[in-house]
Amino acid sequence: MSDVSGTETPEAAVEAEPTEAVAPDPHALDANHADLQARLESALGDAILEQSPVFGMPVLRVRRNAWRDVAELCKHSLDCDYLSFIAGIDWMPAPKEGGADAASDTSSPVQPTETTYGAAGSEGRFQVFARVQSTSRHWGVTFKADVDEDALLVQSWVPVYPGADWHERECWEMYGFVFDGHPALRHLYLPSEFEGHPLRKDYPLLARVVKPWPGLVDVEPMPGEAEEPTSDAAATAEEAS
Amino acid sequence: MTAFHGPLTLALEIGWGTTLAIKTVMILMIVPLTALVLGYVFLLKMMSHMQSRLGPMDPGGFHGWFQLVGDGIKFIQKEDIIPGQADRRVFAAAPAVVVISTFLIFLVIPAGPDIIVKDLNVGVFYALAVSSLSVIGVLMAGWASANKFSLLGALRAAAQLIAYELPLLLAVVGVVIQAGTMSLQGIVGFQSTGSIFGWSGIGFPFIFTQFIGFALFLIAAQAELTQTPFDMPVAESELVAGYMVEYTGFRFLFFFIGEFGTAFAFSAIAATLFLGGWALPASWGIPLGVMRFLGPGVLFAKIMAVSFLMFWVRFTYPRLREDQLQALAWKFLIPIALFNILMTGVFKVAF
Amino acid sequence: MSTTNPPLPEFDIDPRAFRHLADAQVGVELVTGDMILNLGPQHPATHGTLRLVVRLDGERVISADPVIGYMHRGYEKLSEFRTYPQITTLINRIDWLSSFANEVPFIDAAEQLMDVQAPPRAQYIRTILTELSRIATFVLFLGEMGLQVGALTPAFYGFRDREHILNLIESATGGRFHPNFNRIGGVKDDLPWGWINETRTAMKTIFDACDTFEDLLVGNEIFQARTRSIGIIPPELGVAYGVSGSNLRASGVDWDLRRDGKPYLVYPELDFKVWTHPDGDSFARYWVRLQETRESARMVLQMLEQMPAGPIMAKVPRIIKVPAGEAWVETENPLGQMGYYVFSKGATGPFRVKIRSASFSNVSILPWLLRGVFVPDVITILASLYFILGDIDR
Numbered sequence: 001m002s003d004v005s006g007t008e009t010p011e012a013a014v015e016a017e018p019t020e021a022v023a024p025d026p027h028a029l030d031a032n033h034a035d036l037q038a039r040l041e042s043a044l045g046d047a048i049l050e051q052s053p054v055f056g057m058p059v060l061r062v063r064r065n066a067w068r069d070v071a072e073l074c075k076h077s078l079d080c081d082y083l084s085f086i087a088g089i090d091w092m093p094a095p096k097e098g099g100a101d102a103a104s105d106t107s108s109p110v111q112p113t114e115t116t117y118g119a120a121g122s123e124g125r126f127q128v129f130a131r132v133q134s135t136s137r138h139w140g141v142t143f144k145a146d147v148d149e150d151a152l153l154v155q156s157w158v159p160v161y162p163g164a165d166w167h168e169r170e171c172w173e174m175y176g177f178v179f180d181g182h183p184a185l186r187h188l189y190l191p192s193e194f195e196g197h198p199l200r201k202d203y204p205l206l207a208r209v210v211k212p213w214p215g216l217v218d219v220e221p222m223p224g225e226a227e228e229p230t231s232d233a234a235a236t237a238e239e240a241s
Numbered sequence: 242m243t244a245f246h247g248p249l250t251l252a253l254e255i256g257w258g259t260t261l262a263i264k265t266v267m268i269l270m271i272v273p274l275t276a277l278v279l280g281y282v283f284l285l286k287m288m289s290h291m292q293s294r295l296g297p298m299d300p301g302g303f304h305g306w307f308q309l310v311g312d313g314i315k316f317i318q319k320e321d322i323i324p325g326q327a328d329r330r331v332f333a334a335a336p337a338v339v340v341i342s343t344f345l346i347f348l349v350i351p352a353g354p355d356i357i358v359k360d361l362n363v364g365v366f367y368a369l370a371v372s373s374l375s376v377i378g379v380l381m382a383g384w385a386s387a388n389k390f391s392l393l394g395a396l397r398a399a400a401q402l403i404a405y406e407l408p409l410l411l412a413v414v415g416v417v418i419q420a421g422t423m424s425l426q427g428i429v430g431f432q433s434t435g436s437i438f439g440w441s442g443i444g445f446p447f448i449f450t451q452f453i454g455f456a457l458f459l460i461a462a463q464a465e466l467t468q469t470p471f472d473m474p475v476a477e478s479e480l481v482a483g484y485m486v487e488y489t490g491f492r493f494l495f496f497f498i499g500e501f502g503t504a505f506a507f508s509a510i511a512a513t514l515f516l517g518g519w520a521l522p523a524s525w526g527i528p529l530g531v532m533r534f535l536g537p538g539v540l541f542a543k544i545m546a547v548s549f550l551m552f553w554v555r556f557t558y559p560r561l562r563e564d565q566l567q568a569l570a571w572k573f574l575i576p577i578a579l580f581n582i583l584m585t586g587v588f589k590v591a592f
Numbered sequence: 593m594s595t596t597n598p599p600l601p602e603f604d605i606d607p608r609a610f611r612h613l614a615d616a617q618v619g620v621e622l623v624t625g626d627m628i629l630n631l632g633p634q635h636p637a638t639h640g641t642l643r644l645v646v647r648l649d650g651e652r653v654i655s656a657d658p659v660i661g662y663m664h665r666g667y668e669k670l671s672e673f674r675t676y677p678q679i680t681t682l683i684n685r686i687d688w689l690s691s692f693a694n695e696v697p698f699i700d701a702a703e704q705l706m707d708v709q710a711p712p713r714a715q716y717i718r719t720i721l722t723e724l725s726r727i728a729t730f731v732l733f734l735g736e737m738g739l740q741v742g743a744l745t746p747a748f749y750g751f752r753d754r755e756h757i758l759n760l761i762e763s764a765t766g767g768r769f770h771p772n773f774n775r776i777g778g779v780k781d782d783l784p785w786g787w788i789n790e791t792r793t794a795m796k797t798i799f800d801a802c803d804t805f806e807d808l809l810v811g812n813e814i815f816q817a818r819t820r821s822i823g824i825i826p827p828e829l830g831v832a833y834g835v836s837g838s839n840l841r842a843s844g845v846d847w848d849l850r851r852d853g854k855p856y857l858v859y860p861e862l863d864f865k866v867w868t869h870p871d872g873d874s875f876a877r878y879w880v881r882l883q884e885t886r887e888s889a890r891m892v893l894q895m896l897e898q899m900p901a902g903p904i905m906a907k908v909p910r911i912i913k914v915p916a917g918e919a920w921v922e923t924e925n926p927l928g929q930m931g932y933y934v935f936s937k938g939a940t941g942p943f944r945v946k947i948r949s950a951s952f953s954n955v956s957i958l959p960w961l962l963r964g965v966f967v968p969d970v971i972t973i974l975a976s977l978y979f980i981l982g983d984i985d986r
Contacts, residue, residue, distance in 0.1 A: 026707065055704050055919055056854060075832075082831040082847075084922070084931065085948040094672065108673035109941030118918045118935055129933075131920070131948075135831055135840075135847040142920065163833035166956040174668075189661035189985065198669055205673050292748035389629055393651075393967070469742050470814055473968070559814045560742025562968045563651065 027053045036078065036139045043073055050120040054142070061120035061144040067128075068155040068181075070143055074132045075160050084131040084140070086157060086167035088147070088175040091117055092125050094201040107213045108205075118144075125149050128177060130157070130167075147177055156181035174199035264358045268347050276501035277309045279508075282545070283552040284501075285309070291556055316497075319490035326387035327487065335385060336488065336495035338378030343499045345371040346506040351426050353519050353536030354529050364425040365413055368510055369406075372465065375499065376402045379474070382496075383484035394483020397563050398467060398474035404570040405464035405471070411578030412457035415585040416447050416514045425513055433520035444522035448515040450588075453581045455515045457574060462507040463551055464570070466500060470558040471566055504548065512543035626654060631970070633662050639974070640981030642955070646962070646970065653970060656962035658955055663985040671945040676702055676776060676912055679945070684770040686949060687983040689732060690725035690926045692718075692761065695774040698945070700856055701919040701934040702776045706908070712858075713902040714778035719857040720791070720895050721761065721773065723888045727798055728757040729926040730885040733978050734805045737878055740975035741818050746808055753801040756794040763787060776912055778905035788896050795889045802886050810879065819875040823961055823973035826872065833960075834953030837928030839977060842880040843872035849924035856923060861898065864891050874976035881978070913940050927951050927983055947986055951979035 029037060037058045041048060047066035052059055062070050074080035093113050115125075126147040133140035147154055154171075156179035157164035168179040169188040176197040179185060187194060196203055255263075285308060289296030301307025323332055349364040351357040361367050376399055383395015417423055420431045428447075435445025448455050464471035475483040485496050512518060519536035521527055527535070561569065632643040641662035647654045667686065671679050683698055684691040696718055703710060710718070735750015758768040764783055765771035773780050809815045825835060827843040840847065848866040850859040867883040869876035916938040922931035928950025935944040954977050962970055 026704070054917075057920055081828065082836075083834045083953075084929065085834070085946065085953075087933070087946045089935065089944055089946075109675050109939045111672075111939045111941070111943060112937050116916070116937060129946075131931075131933075135845050135852075138847075138852045161832050161834075162829070162960070163835075163953055163956055166952065187661075189664040191661075198666065201672075205669060288744070292745050293752055294748060389627060393629075469744070472742065556743075556745050557808075558743060559738060559809070559812065559818055560968075561814055562818060562966060564966070565817055 027055055029053050029056055029058060032137070032139050033058055033141075036137075036141060039078060040073075040141065043077065044070065052119045052121075054119045058141045059119045059144065060141065061122070061127075061146070064145045064147065064154070067143075067145045068157060068160065071130075071132070071157045071160040074141070079134040079137050080132040080139075080141070082133040082135050082140075083157075083161040083163045083167075084133055086128065086130040086164055086171060088126065088128050088171045088177055088199070089118075090126055090175065090199065090201045091115055091122055092201045107208075120144050122146055126152070126175065126177070128154050128171065132161075152177050154179050158182050173197065176200070268344060268358060272344055272347055272502045272505075273313075273498050275505040276498045277313070279501045279505050279548060280497070281306065281309045283548055287549070287552060288556050291553075313494060316490050316494040321491065322487075322489045324387050324487050328385040328387070331381050331385035332487075333492070335378050335382035336492045336499070338381060339375045339499040340495045340502070342371055342374035342378065343502040343506060345374070346503065346510075349425055350506065350509045350513065351429055351519055351536075352540050353533045355533065356519075356536060357426060360424055360426045363423045365417060365423045365428070365510075365514070368425075368506075369410055369413070372503065372506070373402065373406055375503070378499075379484055382488070386484065386487040388487055391484045391486055394474045394486075398484060400563070401464060401467070401471060401474065401566055404567050405461045405574075408457050408570060408574040408578050409461035409465060411575065411582060412454045412461060413514055414578075414582050415451050415454040418582070418585045418589055419447060419450065425510075425518070429513060429518035429520050432517040434523040436524075441522065441524040444517060444520070444524070446515060446517040451515060451581070451585070453577065454585075455511070457578050457581070458511055458515070459547070459551060460574065461570075462511065463554065464566070466504050466507065466551075468504075468551065468555045469560050470554070472560050473563050473566060504551065505544065508544045508547040508551065509540065511547045512540060516543045516547070518543070629967075633659075639979065642974075642979075642981060642984070644958070644962075644970070644974075646967075648967065651966050653962050653965050653967065656959055656970070658958050660955065660981075660984050663981045665986065667986045668945055668947060671942055671947075673941070675941045676914065679941070680774060681770075681772050683947070684772055685982055686947065686986055687729075687925065687927055687930075687951075687980045688769055689980055690729040691767075691770050692721045692725045692765070692773065693923070693925045694930065695772070696722055696857065697921040697923045697925075697930055698932045698934070699774040699776055700923075701921040701932050702912075702914055702936075704919045704921065705914045705917050705934065705936050706776065706912070707915075708777050708906050708908055710778045710906055711903045712900050713782075714904045714906075715858050716895055716899040717764075717779050717783060717904065718774065719859065719862075720892055720899075721764065721771070722857065723892050723895070724757050724761060724791075726926040727885055727888045727892070728754050728761070730881045730888070731757070731798065731801060733881055734802070734809075734878070734885070737975045737978075738805075738809050738815070740971050741815060743809065743812075743815070746805060749801065749804060749808075753797060756797050760787070760791055760794055763790070775905065775908075776914075777908040778903070782904050788899075791892060791896060795893055798889045799886065802882055802889075805882060810882065816875060818968075818972055819878060819976065820871075820873055822874045822969050823965070823976060824872045825957065825961065829960070830872075830957065833957040835928070835957055836950050836953065837924070837926070838880045838884060839877055839928065839954055841866065841868045842876035844868055844870045849922060849929060853922060853924070856921065858895065862891055862894055864894075874972050877976040877978070911940060913938060914942070922948070925950055927978065927980060928954060930983075949983045949986055951981075951983035952986075955979050955984050 033053075033056060037051070037053075040058070040060060044060075044062065044066065047063050047069065048060050049063060050061045093111055093115055122144070123146040126149055127144050128147055129142060129144040131140060131142045145154070154177050156168055158168065158179075158181060165182070166188060168182050169185060171177050172179060172185045173187050173190055173194075174197055186192070190198070285296045286304070297305030297308040299305055300311050323329055346368050348358040349361055349368050351360065379398045379402065380395050383391045383398070386392070416428065420428045422428065422431070432446050433444045435441070437443075437445055437449065467474045475485065485493060488496060519540040520532065521535070521539060627648045629646045629648050630643065631646055633641040643659040643662065645657045645659060647656075667682055670682060674682065680695050680699065683694045686694045731753045732750045735746040735748070738746030761771060762768045764787055765773040765780070767773075825839065825843050827840070827845045830840050830843050831845065846866060846868050850864070851866055864887055867880050867887065869880050914936045916936055918933065918935045920931060920933045922929055929948070930950050931948040933946040933948070934942050937943045961973060965973065
């Protein structure tokens with residue numbers, strides 16, 4: 001009742017660098033998805049810029065002018081009738097709150113400051129990625145496409161998958177991608193007069209703008225623990241509850 | 242057919258005007274009381290127990306009997322808000338129209354041999370005619386509220402109430418044919434002194450021959466009261482009280498009294514027409530003087546039985562959509578009612 | 593499929609003709625304007641703060657436009673500034689009726705990136721709690737759909753029977769609604785003493801509850817009249833919109849991620865049936881969820897038999913730094929397909945989390961689905977699709 005798990009078979013159409021001879025590649029594709037990958041490669045040819053499976057799921061980065069063709073190919077020839085989602089990603093590392101020399105905001109995890117890209121690479125800062133699946137063949141694939149930072153134009157999937165309507169509205173409102181062919185790009189979550197595109201990395205987390213992080217505060221020890229000196233005297237006088 | 246128009250013998254002479262005044266005051270007091278009792282017993286307690294919960298338990302100490310009285314006091318002291326865009330006079334008049342129609346029904350319901358405000362010759366006809374006055378009140382309320390949800394509710398209500406007038410009326414025609422009179426006291430007398438195939442042990446309540454009529458009357462009454470399964474006008478999960486939604490405080494209380502008072506009145510009419518009303522069978526030989534005291538109690542018991550049925554259906558069934566509701570009335574209930582009348586007439590003449 | 597505004601519904605005759613049928617001989621054209629009705633955001637039928645701007649012609653809907661976002665909490669933005677345990681607390685609140693099920697795919701993605709396997713007992717506990725949350729959600733649905741259609745009583749039964757499940761979840765995790773129980777590498781605590789027997793008893797009451805709902809509502813003629821042929825979702829259109837879960841299975845599409853997707857938790861070791869219904873109307877959605885509730889109860893009983901002993905937490909470092917990479921995990925949640933695409937750059941918190949929530953896609957079909965239906969049917973359809981606002985708005 002379940003497909004063969006990718007972690008058992010070491011066969012793969014493409015593998016990441018093999019770490020050891022005996023360790024199975026966690027990213028390897030199973031037979032079903034390898035078949036899908038092969039079909040995609042033969043149908044798309046050089047529209048695929050890069051591809052790299054992620055934990056048994058094919059991930060392909062395609063040319064931006066092939067974005068809608070990819071959707072049509074999947075829906076009409078590959079039985080991928082189900083649209084899972086369309087989303088965007090901004091690869092720029094988030095600037096430090098308050099500038100590079102500001103007092104450290106210890107509330108958030110420290111992310112690396114160099115720009116690195118994900119599974120199938122990226123040309124620039126913005127990418128749009130989408131996933132389609134097949135309910136009958138039980139396979140699925142994720143596509144990525146670069147979005148030009150200056151032009152921010154993406155082909156719309158609405159003529160192919162009507163469900164793309166709301167996903168693309170959300171992408172536009174969160175990142176600013178303009179979808180060419182979408183009937184009406186308007187705000188989905190945010191009020192109509194909202195300015196800015198919140199999920200971009202240069203858009204700050206408004207909770208911190210409204211009330212800046214107060215820094216480390218005195219922490220009371222749990223009942224029963226020995227009284228320990230607090231690690232850092234706080235600048236503010238707020239008591240942690 | 243025996244009539245119970247015996248003289249009212251009391252220690253002192255009471256004139257016509259005083260009698261009228263006393264009767265008016267009694268009706269004005271009784272109607273809200275009946276609404277209260279019905280509301281408490283069935284809406285708060287029976288519904289709660291059917292839904293595996295207890296209902297109000299604290300107010301008043303014993304199973305929360307004071308709850309509705311407390312609610313009434315609460316409603317009276319609330320702020321009276323009239324929406325800005327509303328038509329003020331119509332808005333204020335609408336609950337009054339609904340409640341007046343309730344009071345008017347109580348004028349002909351007999352509770353004992355002499356305990357009736359006025360025993361009209363056309364009692365049944367009058368009661369059902371006057372109960373349809375509330376349609377006007379509902380329409381006024383929905384229109385004057387300046388609220389689209391209220392308007393939707395009022396329009397649904399108007400269509401529904403008018404549609405179900407016919408089955409209501411036709412259902413009692415069978416009773417009238419059998420009793421030969423439209424006077425409610427006369428119908429009670431007929432049932433009490435009648436006999437089934439010569440055995441007069443329990444009199445002759447019309448429910449035995451008019452079971453179709455009884456079922457139709459209950460269904461049509463349910464629809465007239467806009468209770469589930471016919472509560473589209475006040476569909477709680479869509480329109481949130483429909484035409485009543487803009488009413489606060491005392492005016493809302495009027496609607497509440499109107500709804501439950503009318504429920505009581507319709508149950509009383511059903512009990513009178515089909516179950517024998519205030520009378521116990523004459524063959525039991527209880528003297529009239531005792532019936533003057535027992536009558537109201539007997540009637541009350543029968544009303545509770547009928548109301549139990551109505552409210553039980555109310556809490557169990559989902560609601561019908563407006564067009565399904567209309568189809569039920571026009572295409573199903575009315576033909577059955579006509580058939581019932583036909584059969585009653587045939588049997589009346591044949592036997 | 594047209595991408596412009598949905599066309600007017602096709603009638604045999606123009607519905608406006610009804611209005612002046614009586615004046616037909618007079619020949620007066622009575623053209624009345626359409627009415628715009630705002631259902632919500634505060635409305636008992638919309639399960640939260642969903643606003644439906646509906647254009648009505650009498651009682652028929654011409655067009656419906658859902659306005660969402662009243663509960664948008666910005667989880668995807670917040671996730672970029674939080675550590676993994678903190679995000680687990682947040683995502684509990686996406687679908688708050690079955691909160692445990694929301695945590696599972698996220699933790700699974702993090703564990704994949706860290707190359708950590710939760711021990712078998714932890715997997716069983718996770719699966720049991722997921723199925724319990726599925727039962728809790730569906731039992732409430734069974735009662736509450738009756739409420740939307742007008743029957744007052746089943747709603748109370750739904751809440752009452754849900755209490756049994758919530759008590760179980762509370763005794764195991766400490767939280768009725770928001771367990772916050774998963775950790776990367778396993779679960780927080782082992783099950784309390786006597787919990788297995790309590791669960792067995794609770795499953796018996798769930799079977800009884802399902803029978804009650806079947807007697808009370810499924811066979812009721814009025815319920816059938818209100819739900820049959822209402823809101824039919826054609827399967828090809830449903831999948832193209834991303835409708836998933838019981839809604840899709842009620843249209844006849846035999847697809848369940850527990851059986852057909854990438855194996856997760858202990859579903860490969862369980863024996864269960866996937867229920868579908870060919871009709872695709874509101875009644876089918878109700879029926880499928882009723883059967884799935886029973887199926888989940890059977891699965892829980894199976895798992896209680898099969899559960900192994902052992903540790904409940906794998907060896908993970910105290911401060912968790914997830915290696916760089918990306919992972920996508922999708923699960924069959926009670927509301928549909930839920931997935932998390934986690935991008936990590938090696939820090940204690942993710943770089944980006946894309947949350948694919950089921951109700952978002954389920955609700956996106958409403959503009960198409962509500963054309964030409966009556967206002968009461970709008971309520972029935974909303975109830976049968978069963979979305980949670982937190983799931984739509986994140």
